[in-house]
Amino acid sequence: MSKLEIKTIPVAGSHRPVYRVFDGNDAVSAICGTYQFAEMLIDRIEKERLERSFVTRTCMCCKAQFQSEGRHNRLCNDCRKTSLDGWLI
Numbered sequence: 072m073s074k075l076e077i078k079t080i081p082v083a084g085s086h087r088p089v090y091r092v093f094d095g096n097d098a099v100s101a102i103c104g105t106y107q108f109a110e111m112l113i114d115r116i117e118k119e120r121l122e123r124s125f126v127t128r129t130c131m132c133c134k135a136q137f138q139s140e141g142r143h144n145r146l147c148n149d150c151r152k153t154s155l156d157g158w159l160i
């Protein structure tokens with residue numbers, strides 16, 4: 072995940088550009104009429120990402136509570152390490 076930035080998009084035939092939040096080359100917001108609104112969206116998107124990235128889950132293996140990095144992350148660090156070790160042997 073790269074840092075979010077607001078890009079100014081010129082509008083043909085208008086003196087007023089529009090703004091959009093980008094994550095690298097990917098647009099991650101709707102088109103905004105004002106820079107202030109785009110800044111507000113950046114705050115909201117960053118907050119959502121933060122909340123999503125630190126979800127407490129129960130490990131599928133040992134049932135311990137741990138900080139999950141996301142939907143894909145269902146094993147605590149210890150179990151993940153063990154299963155990786157097991158996979159390598």
Ligand SMILES: [Zn+2]
Pocket residue numbers: 130131132133134135146147148149150151
């Ligand atoms: Zn576990």
